[in-house]
Amino acid sequence: MTRSQLIAQIRQKRSFLCVGLDTDVQLLPECVKHLPNPVLAFNKQIIDATHDLCVAYKPNTAFYESRGVAGWQDLVQTWQSIPGDCLSIADAKRGDIGNTSTRYAQAFFEEKSSGMSFDAITVAPYMGSDSVKPFLAFNDKWTIVLALTSNEGSADFQHLGSENSHLFEQVIQKVQTWASPEQVMFVVGATRGEAFKTIRKLAPQHFLLVPGVGAQGGSLADVCRFGITSDCGLLVNASRSIIYASNGTDFAERARDEAMRMQQEMAIELDKINF
């Protein structure tokens, strides 16, 4: 999915919501647990209930890998279940030396190799250029580089360096020399509020993938105040607050309610900028 196609979807759905499919087998509703393939059944019902309200789905690979081969099968089938009008993001946070990163790119982008062809993957920048560039070699795919994450530990290393030259700022600056806003997004946690101001100075056009609204406590209004652009430029992710909105038989309905609540807030933000 290209940048202009993504922007068109946001415009049509009045939403920049990404639903995180961090499906934890232990947290599944009882009514799903007895099914032959509970994780896939759950994901499909969540997708059915929310796909008109969001523009992206983001399975985090850890929740699938933790169940070995069976989990990896669920990941492939979950990718197959994501509708074509939604951006599919493998939240994998991969990164290795060049020839190895190429293998990771094949794992998530090349259906003939791995059975999956996500539109986008998240990538960790620690190992530098040759760990990121192999992902950029795939046409019409997105590389989403970790910049400033939403977790407590983000302060340990991402803020190293001097004023205006913290690690996360250097990541944003350097990655822009490798690829355009048509190919690259950055991860910026919603819990970082005012940091969006700084980041928008460095990356005025890039889409930002924003986790941390919902269960992690970030505010959508703050993210939009400092982060929204004339092209929207935001994908705001919610996982647990949507997919575990209920653990009863009404889990899909309640997930839809929560996705709709967020979509409606997003529509208001888009109206504000006459998008």
Added chain:
Amino acid sequence: MTRSQLIAQIRQKRSFLCVGLDTDVQLLPECVKHLPNPVLAFNKQIIDATHDLCVAYKPNTAFYESRGVAGWQDLVQTWQSIPGDCLSIADAKRGDIGNTSTRYAQAFFEEKSSGMSFDAITVAPYMGSDSVKPFLAFNDKWTIVLALTSNEGSADFQHLGSENSHLFEQVIQKVQTWASPEQVMFVVGATRGEAFKTIRKLAPQHFLLVPGVGAQGGSLADVCRFGITSDCGLLVNASRSIIYASNGTDFAERARDEAMRMQQEMAIELDKINF
């Protein structure tokens, strides 16, 4: 495998060699390609031919993930094939927010979850403490944190910061406040020669996992000159130079020759320190 068990293996085998099982299906010898499960058959023959000469095996997960479910099955069976007297390292370079890193730890450490229980995993530090600590919660397992890697791109971010306070140095210092040398190792590329001096000042006791000897051009003598400790403190990895020493029917024999050549160099280095 505990630190003292690892040191005992090094002493007994006169070797601190780690064989990287970065098994690329396109580079397999013709004689293996026709077998029902070529990657696994190849790995087993490599292991059979080298296990008395090395103390660790390190499959890089990218080479398995790139083939989807079939590759993941091969990874599980490769783990099962690593003998108990060798440290098994999942070179996965994972890292995510706390609850998600726990899932990655289960993927590689918890057999009842995933079918695999490696002795060690490589971890990327970019996301900080809560991305690393979940791995440390597993008893008798090793967390091997990326510090200064062997690739060209390592200069992009790992050297940021001021003299004596580069990112890789801060990673080494901070991670030591979270865990002891019984639980943590660091990745330091062999191509970094003199950097081992600096690193040994910061981490005099930790084992270092050293890629980059062999195909990437690092020198074993340089690594030992600056990096070896009274407990050895090194695991030196070679992948391509061993596993692709020949692509004929003699691939396992030639792999053994190359592993033996390295083991003999290592024995000389161990003699030098009266280990």
